[in-house]
Amino acid sequence: MLARDFIADSLYNPHYGYFSKQATILSSTEPFDFPSLKSSHDFSKKVAQTYAVEDAGPRPSHGRQLWHTPTELFKPWYGSAIAQCLTADYMLKYFPYEDFIIYEVGAGNGTLARNILDFLRDDYPDIYDRTSYRIIEISPQLAKLQAEQVKKEHSNVSIMNKDILHWDTPDLSPCYFIATEVIDNFPHDIIRYRTEDLQPAQCVVTVDGDGTYTELYEPITDPLITRFLAYRKALNQRPLALSRGLTSTTWRRFRQILPFAPNLTPPEFIPTHLLLFLETLRKNFPQHRLLLSDFSSLPDTIPGYNAPVVQTRYLGTTIPCKNYLLQPGYFDIFFPTNFERLSEMYGLIMGQSQGSQALDIRSSPIGGSEQRLASDFFSARGRSDSGPTLTPKGKAARIGAPLCSIFTHKEFLSRYANVEATTLQNGENPMLEFYQNVKFLF
Template identity: 50%
Template sequence: MTSLVSPGIRILSQKCPQRTEVLTRLASQRAHFSSRPPASKVPDKINYNPYSFDDTPDVEHINYRRVTAAELRKQRERPTRVKMLVRDFIEDSLYNPHYGYFPKRAAIFNMKKLLDFGSVRNMVEFDNIVAQAYIENGHGSSPGVQMWHTPTEIFKPWYGRAIAQCLVSDYLLKHFPYEDFKVYEIGAGNGTLARDILDYIREQYPEIYDRAQYNIIEISENLADIQREKLCGEHPCVTIHNKSIFDWDTRESAPCFVLAMEVVDNFAHDMIRYDLQNLEPYQGYVTVDANGDFSTYYTRVTDPLIASYLALRRRLMHPPPIKQLRRLMKLGKAFRTFYSNLPFAPNLSPPEYIPTRLLSLLTTLRAHFPRHRLLLSDFAQLPDAIPGANAPVVQTVISSRDSPAMVPCSTLLVMPGYFDIMFPTDFEYLCDMYEDVLSQPLPPPNAGPPDRPPPLPARSSPLATSSPTFTVDPNFFSSYHPKNRRTPESGNTSTMGLPVGERKSSVFTHADFMETYADVNRTRLRSGENPLLEMYQNVKFLF
């Protein structure tokens, strides 16, 4: 029988909790943000934050049918009388093609004309220009519609050219002229980054452009159409794949680059909590009742993806990020039992959000792009997060006569499709996790799950005069292997013919990366300030 655990003080039903100062704005718009359709028999409410000391999960909710985000893709209405893991609730809220946030509520900020940075007086004037561009793009023009921007748009074309220079430098060092220049971009937005990268390569490195193959993996059908219109006519080397990266099933055996720019912050996470007596983890479920109200309950970990992540963390010897839990781990079971039996003490730890979908991305890259090089950029820190370790920011836009207001929520359980859900990324831990996944051997032929295909025959070195009949053990020439190099793939040699292994990934701040690869003089203001280096201080790069 499945074990059930209540969080102690349990949130029984939650909707869109907002800050006190904007409740009056919400009063006139509450019908838009209620998590269920208006009903005359149900009293209307603005702030759904009831708390209860009842620690018994609702039996009816536990017996609801379990669904996944993949199963809900074909459903046009928000589901009721169902339960799902937290990651499925987040993924359905963000990506459902019929009512999800990105297909229906998100709009991409677009600087309609290139900004002449040298003519801008200072950062104050720069901020005013960007704010005016937001108004021209229609930011906050309708309830719940958010205008989100990337440095690609604000600093075009110089940001894209910096990314291109990074890729070209690595390609010239390792693969030119023996391999084609292959790029896979995950989630390309409106195609601005791809266009700036290809324009720069065509202008500065025509011999590389002739060998370029630029692939975009885009889950949004609308954005895929925009990308085709913007890119395919001007750059015939572009191919648009309208699918999720998690549905990718083609093996790319050649060296390639994978770009994930401002993508993983919207990857779904799972929520776990720990029993404070025995420190056993429990996975969180979200239930939706017949009225569309939400509740949560917890069971022992049975999900394979959650179990895989926890096993990986133990292997890397990374402790849980919950300070209270780390302190209890150092104490005996008797003290933990005493603590959990105190009056009003919860029986579970505070929630922790674990990046299970990010782990899925890494295993997908390992299986389908075995010789890739990953360039990833995203937020390392986010303000106004909901309670919990590695917790997301849940926010929406409220329109007003003066100016639209970005309103953060205090809970994850909000109406699907109206709220952006963004997670920070611990880049140092991501780097360890990524390198560990890449160090795992590929499964043997006809073994393992269907998303991990059997390995292809090893590609011989382009410098070799004939295909080798043997492979050299990585430790043949020396027993020493540098810590900053990966163990080379069996049968794959470097351009020198020696199995030295690929350089491991490193973490860079946004400013450090741009100072290395960007032409920073192009984005300097008249005051000497440089917004390309001074903005996005909470962003990091993995390369």
């Protein structure tokens, strides 16, 4: 199977997937009393104590897969900040003529939804009366937990146990989409470039009778990988694996005569499921506004460009791994996101739905540097029998102001959060100072 399918199976298989069967989100019963804590050190001790309580008792043989999110650590203030951001935009653009429709993808324990709705009910009752909160959750277990945690207090919540990438019900109303710490677990594909001619190859994962997983590389035939590379080419985004030295014909010829020179570049993990997510929004939610938050960088990643962290917990200790080709279901696999490149691709994809400029994205990704794909790529028939349509390459489509802005974690929360509520006695603020490797897109 393709690398993305192997990763998806490892994380989301309903019978043994990591999120389906193993993962548990850390959730203290009561919010932390930040003003009573002296320093960030005391806060970290409180978090460790919470871990110890939730990790107590008999453990499965493979260890309890317990992890935390900023929503849980800084509740309700983290959710209130997101609610304040969305409310300000809604009041500026739509109130009182349109309902306040919020979609959340992957709502975890339901804490963020509850905090947002509590904030609206208490601070903006007129808007709360016009609010419809819709959770899209792939996990049946989490969907049941969310119903227990949120619907008993808020009747304006609906929970749809479905994969957002399989969404097929258009909503033409203005709406907001929240995805916090969701896209880091979106499966990626792997490509490598042949050093002799810089042609890309796609990764497939095989398994033998002994259960050993192996990577094989073949010419790219997958339509989704083809589409991603075409978008990237249209945006003039340089492939991460292609150094300036490799693009030199003279240097490549010299490399060929070196003994034991590799014939493929290091692997590059490309966010193909993230592309599907953006295309789903464009097709089914044409008037959405996206609020997305996730890791922009990660430590302890496996080798490769844009590579993930692969880890598990054993006897209460987090163990990083050096490979993703491991027993499916027991390991978390999560990726960093290049927010600048994401912002460009988001603008390009959403601009197409508005008919701003036809984009030729149909040629083979291994075509010449002066070719790109034709604008009828999104036709129902897919590839034509007569082969790809080639047109001269021009500048990437960048029309008007950007559709979204990028904020650091601290910038976003400083703007929208109640900072005093999470300030400690010595003036430190863990909500602002932790998660420096996280960014927001809105």
